[in-house]
Structure formats: C-alpha cells, structure tokens
Amino acid sequence: MRSSNKAFAALCAAAIGMVSVAAEAQPSAMVEDQPILLGEPYSVAGVLYRPADPAAYDEVGYAMPMEAGSKGELTANGEAFVADAITGAHKTLPLPSYVEVTALDSGRTILVRVNDRGPMRNDRLIGLSPGAVAQLGLSGPSAAVRVRRVNPPGQDQVALRSHERAAERLESPPALLKVLREKLQQTRLPAPVAQAPMTAAPARAGATFDRPQPRPVTTKPTAAAPASKEQAASGRYFIQVGAFSSRANAEALAKRIGAQVEQGGNLWRVRFGPYATRQAAQAGVRAAAAQGFANMPVMAKDGR
Missing domain, CATH: 2.40.40.10 (RlpA-like domain)
Incomplete structure (x- = not known):
C-alpha cells in the first residue's frame, strides 16, 4: 500500500513538473489589433x-x-x-x-x-x-x-x-x-x-541594383543647437528619448541621433541637452522629432 502511495506521489510530481515546464514555454503576451489608431494630422x-x-x-x-x-x-x-x-x-x-x-x-x-x-x-x-x-x-x-x-x-x-x-x-x-x-x-x-x-545578400546570381545618386543638399537638416560651456554649466533642461539598462545600447542610439548619454542609477539615459531655459530646449524637441521621437517633453534635471 505504501508502495502505491509512493508511485502516486511520483506521478503527481511529474505532472506538476510538466505543467511548470509548459508554463515556462509559453510565449510572451500577445498584443491586440484593436483599437486601431489613426490620429490627427x-x-x-x-x-x-x-x-x-x-x-x-x-x-x-x-x-x-x-x-x-x-x-x-x-x-x-x-x-x-x-x-x-x-x-x-x-x-x-x-x-x-x-x-x-x-x-x-x-x-x-x-x-x-x-x-x-x-x-x-x-x-x-x-x-x-x-x-x-x-x-x-x-x-x-x-x-x-x-x-x-x-x-x-x-x-x-x-x-x-x-x-x-x-x-x-x-x-x-x-x-x-x-x-x-x-x-x-x-x-x-x-x-x-x-x-x-x-x-x-543577392538571392540569385546577377541580382544588382543601380542606386539613384544623392541629390545636392541645399538646406541644413534640423539639429539640436550645441550648448555653450556656460549653458552646459547652468543648463537644467533636457529632452530624454530613452533609458536603457545596457550602456552599449544607449551609446549606440545616442551616436545614431547625435544625443548624449548620462547615467542615473542603474539606467543609461539618452538625452538632448542640457539647455539653460525651456525655450532653448525646444531645439532638442525638434531634433528628437527629426529622428522619429515625436512629442518628447521638456524635462528638468531636478525632476528626474
């Protein structure tokens, strides 16, 4: 009888283990296609x-x-x-x-x-x-x-x-x-x-692509105005476009968009700035938007 109980307990333990493994194998939560967002101009x-x-x-x-x-x-x-x-x-x-x-x-x-x-x-x-x-x-x-x-x-x-x-x-x-x-x-x-x-990599031999030549650039792209030494010393406003646990990832993004990396606790923050005033920080808002980061808010250093 005791042997039967041991066998039953072993079967239960195995079943629980299978459930645990199955739970660990579940994919991350599925996102939804509703509601559909269009938005204003x-x-x-x-x-x-x-x-x-x-x-x-x-x-x-x-x-x-x-x-x-x-x-x-x-x-x-x-x-x-x-x-x-x-x-x-x-x-x-x-x-x-x-x-x-x-x-x-x-x-x-x-x-x-x-x-x-x-x-x-x-x-x-x-x-x-x-x-x-x-x-x-x-x-x-x-x-x-x-x-x-x-x-x-x-x-x-x-x-x-x-x-x-x-x-x-x-x-x-x-x-x-x-x-x-x-x-x-x-x-x-x-x-x-x-x-x-x-x-x-070409999928087949002879697959080539003659790229159009770049057209002359007649206007300068939008960019954040560089902060002077005085502004950097006194500036307290910035535009944060991301925070990463990986320094390498933060530096890669900052290099791509022309921003700065600043450590805060266990995170590495990618920011435009600093700027002396909120008005001056709008240059960072425009620079972030030009890189695809729309509607980034102006933040103050003492408010992080």
Missing part, C-alpha cells in the same frame, strides 16, 4: 503629416532600422517596443496595420506589423525593428524597399502579434524588381546622404 520639423487609412497602399522608398520605439520603450500606439518582433514604423498608415516589405536588391519579402510612427525623414519610407531587418537580410543604415499594405491570413496576424515571424512571402521575380527600381528612380526621392545604403 501632426507636424514635425515643419513638415505636416496626415494619417490616412487607404484601402490600397503600394510605395517604394528607403527603409531604416529602428532601435527603439518613438516614445523610447513604447511605440506610438502604446505597445512595448520588442526588438525581436517583426514590426515597423510609418508616418501615416493606421496603427496597427500589415505590410509586405520587399528588398529591391534581392527580391526577398516579409510580412511586417506596423505599430509605430516614424521615421521622420523625407528620404525614409519605413522604419524596421531589428527583428524585421534580420528577417529581411539587410545590413547598414538604409535599403531600397517596396512597402505594400496587405490583409494577411489570421495565422500570420497571430504570429506577428505574438512577436513571432509570419511565413515568408515568395520572392519578387526579376522582371517586377526591375519595374520597382525604375519606379524608385522616377519618384526622385533623395537617396540617403553621406551614408552607405543597406544591402542584402
């Missing part, structure tokens, strides 16, 4: 953007990597920014929405869930999370792409909402890629200036 660095819900959207342009959400750790629709998730940022499409992104040099195509606003640069069409950049096989600061809005099957939507990858799409044939490259050249969008375009 907004202006960044003097450019007006009007969010819209087009039934058909199909454009070519340049993609850039996004290392954080437009609100630091959050995206524009309030979701946590997950670097490994296959997500994107767009200036006007509904949040969320789904798009197929095709690399114009290789023809490789993936499904991306758009859940953020940005990138706020006229020579960039879409921002891609590190996970999306990796799945598309890109490297570098920019790449020529096609972005087409789609209504994917439910299982693909669930996969992206669960921060997993959807099934990859068929590669675009060479004849279509040729048409899309010509369309990109005809749009006369300025190619990324002073940066080497992001490239993907």
Whole structure:
C-alpha cells in the first residue's frame, strides 16, 4: 500500500513538473489589433503629416532600422517596443496595420506589423525593428524597399502579434524588381546622404541594383543647437528619448541621433541637452522629432 502511495506521489510530481515546464514555454503576451489608431494630422520639423487609412497602399522608398520605439520603450500606439518582433514604423498608415516589405536588391519579402510612427525623414519610407531587418537580410543604415499594405491570413496576424515571424512571402521575380527600381528612380526621392545604403545578400546570381545618386543638399537638416560651456554649466533642461539598462545600447542610439548619454542609477539615459531655459530646449524637441521621437517633453534635471 505504501508502495502505491509512493508511485502516486511520483506521478503527481511529474505532472506538476510538466505543467511548470509548459508554463515556462509559453510565449510572451500577445498584443491586440484593436483599437486601431489613426490620429490627427501632426507636424514635425515643419513638415505636416496626415494619417490616412487607404484601402490600397503600394510605395517604394528607403527603409531604416529602428532601435527603439518613438516614445523610447513604447511605440506610438502604446505597445512595448520588442526588438525581436517583426514590426515597423510609418508616418501615416493606421496603427496597427500589415505590410509586405520587399528588398529591391534581392527580391526577398516579409510580412511586417506596423505599430509605430516614424521615421521622420523625407528620404525614409519605413522604419524596421531589428527583428524585421534580420528577417529581411539587410545590413547598414538604409535599403531600397517596396512597402505594400496587405490583409494577411489570421495565422500570420497571430504570429506577428505574438512577436513571432509570419511565413515568408515568395520572392519578387526579376522582371517586377526591375519595374520597382525604375519606379524608385522616377519618384526622385533623395537617396540617403553621406551614408552607405543597406544591402542584402543577392538571392540569385546577377541580382544588382543601380542606386539613384544623392541629390545636392541645399538646406541644413534640423539639429539640436550645441550648448555653450556656460549653458552646459547652468543648463537644467533636457529632452530624454530613452533609458536603457545596457550602456552599449544607449551609446549606440545616442551616436545614431547625435544625443548624449548620462547615467542615473542603474539606467543609461539618452538625452538632448542640457539647455539653460525651456525655450532653448525646444531645439532638442525638434531634433528628437527629426529622428522619429515625436512629442518628447521638456524635462528638468531636478525632476528626474
């Protein structure tokens, strides 16, 4: 009888262990596609953007990597920014929405869930999370792409909402890629200036891409005015665009957007500033918006 009790206890322990393992294997919480956020028209660095819900959207342009959400750790629709998730940022499409992104040099195509606003640069069409950049096989600061809005099957939507990858799409044939490259050249969008375009490994022999030459720059890009020594000594206002537990990640973002890194406790903060007055700090607000961090508040050092 005692032997039977021991066997029963062993079975119970095994069942509990299986439940624990299953619980640990559960994926992170799935995000929702409702409510859909469109938003009012907004202006960044003097450019007006009007969010819209087009039934058909199909454009070519340049993609850039996004290392954080437009609100630091959050995206524009309030979701946590997950670097490994296959997500994107767009200036006007509904949040969320789904798009197929095709690399114009290789023809490789993936499904991306758009859940953020940005990138706020006229020579960039879409921002891609590190996970999306990796799945598309890109490297570098920019790449020529096609972005087409789609209504994917439910299982693909669930996969992206669960921060997993959807099934990859068929590669675009060479004849279509040729048409899309010509369309990109005809749009006369300025190619990324002073940066080497992001490239993907060719999917087939002979897959090449003649990039449009950069157009002359006639105006200076918006940037934060550098603080003088006197301002740095007395400045107490700043614009914080992110806080990281990793110093390397903070320094990488700061280098990319021209900001500063400051340690506070166990966090490394990426900031524009310091500025002597709130009015002067508006230069930092404009600089952050130009990099895709919209509506960043002015903060005081003694209020952190």
